[in-house]
Amino acid sequence: MASDVPSRPMRFFVMKHVLWGDQDTEFSTVKANVGPAPHCPQCGDTIGTLSWQPPYRVELELYGKDFGDLVEGPGGDLLVTERFAEDFKAQGLTGLSGFHPVEVLRARRKRRGPKPGPPPRYLFVTPAYGHTALDMERSRLRISRPMKCSWCRYVGIDAIDGLALEAGTWKGEDVFRPRGLWGRIIVSARFMHFAERHAMSHMTLVPLEKYVWDPLGLYYPRPLQLEPPSRS
Numbered sequence: 001m002a003s004d005v006p007s008r009p010m011r012f013f014v015m016k017h018v019l020w021g022d023q024d025t026e027f028s029t030v031k032a033n034v035g036p037a038p039h040c041p042q043c044g045d046t047i048g049t050l051s052w053q054p055p056y057r058v059e060l061e062l063y064g065k066d067f068g069d070l071v072e073g074p075g076g077d078l079l080v081t082e083r084f085a086e087d088f089k090a091q092g093l094t095g096l097s098g099f100h101p102v103e104v105l106r107a108r109r110k111r112r113g114p115k116p117g118p119p120p121r122y123l124f125v126t127p128a129y130g131h132t133a134l135d136m137e138r139s140r141l142r143i144s145r146p147m148k149c150s151w152c153r154y155v156g157i158d159a160i161d162g163l164a165l166e167a168g169t170w171k172g173e174d175v176f177r178p179r180g181l182w183g184r185i186i187v188s189a190r191f192m193h194f195a196e197r198h199a200m201s202h203m204t205l206v207p208l209e210k211y212v213w214d215p216l217g218l219y220y221p222r223p224l225q226l227e228p229p230s231r232s
Contacts (some may be wrong), residue, residue, distance in 0.1 A: 008132035012165060012187040013205035015175075023201035027073045027122075030057040030105055040152035047152050047182055048129075049075035056100055056124045060107040064169075067107075067119050068202025082121040087198045093191060094230060095175035096125040127185055131171040134180030137207055138164035142218045153180030158219040163208045 019022065034050040058079070060067065071079040080088070085099055102122040109116050133154060140163075145156030165178060165186075174191040177184065187195075192205050214220050 010170070011192075012212040013187050013189075013192055014208060015187050016164070016204050016206060016220045017068075017070070017202050018202055020027060020063065021202065022064045023066050023208040024062075025066035025068040025071045025159040025202060026061045026063070027058040027071050027079060028061070029074060029077070030059055032057075040149060040154075042151035043149035045149065045152060045154060047158045049155070051126065052077050052101065054226040056102045057105055058102055058122070059105055060119055062107060062116050063111055064202075066201075067116070068198045070203050071122070076185075078125050078127065078185075079122040080125055082123060084198075084200060085125070087125050087200075088194070091190075091194050093174040093194060095128040095173035095187075095191075097128070098124055098126045128173040128176040129182060130179070131169060131173065132176050132186070133166045133169040135164040135166040136180060139180075140219075147180075151179065152182075155180070157181070157213075160211060160213040161219040163211050163228045165208070 029052065033053040033055070035053045037046050037050050038048040039045065040047050052075075058069075058073070066080075069081045069084045073079065079102060080096075088096065100123060102124050104119050104122065107116055109117045136147060136153060136155070140161040141155065141157055142159040143155040144158050145154070147153055147155045163181070169179075174188040174194075176186055186208065187205060194200075195203065195205065212219070220232055
């Protein structure tokens with residue numbers, strides 16, 4: 001017999017990296033080979049940065065006490081530790097592809113402290129893109145350019161005060177970049193539980209509807225503040 005209790009809506013989160021945390025890590029590519037950037041299959045506009053091609057070689061910069069499990073680099077390229085990759089696959093999660101081994105040529109500590117030990121093994125992964133779409137009506141966006149393409153949904157976003165996904169477009173991926181906002185990584189509640197259970201470091205997950213990005217103070221005007229301290 002069918003239950004009368006309504007099913008709970010799916011919860012999603014925006015993945016953000018924790019700057020100045022204990023596992024604050026960054027990477028830069030070394031003499032990277034690049035391929036063409038992806039393009040919208042409908043309008044032909046560019047929908048991403050140039051693709052990173054092998055060999056995958058990097059330099060790590062350690063700002064925290066230890067290396068993070070997930071590290072974002074130039075253009076949104078993503079590295080995960082071997083531990084992350086093994087647990088991700090063991091849990092049956094989806095939405096990441098590639099898992100290409102990365103050669104770390106150098107690891108430097110960028111704050112005062114002892115010389116860092118050997119870094120973990122990192123893999124280059126690519127989040128899914130192409131199915132799930134941003135709901136342009138329900139998301140709170142300040143835009144500088146109206147949407148012209150219903151597939152890529154580029155609008156030129158100046159500020160965000162909460163996001164929503166279009167019903168029926170999510171195909172079950174646990175990690176993905178949504179159409180309309182390919183520069184952000186969205187994760188499922190299953191991923192959130194996985195990250196908590198396995199104590200994955202160097203990330204924080206913000207509920208989709210509470211995500212705020214407002215660098216110009218368009219939604220939340222604020223007094224002029226001094227620039228944050230430089231990483232250098």
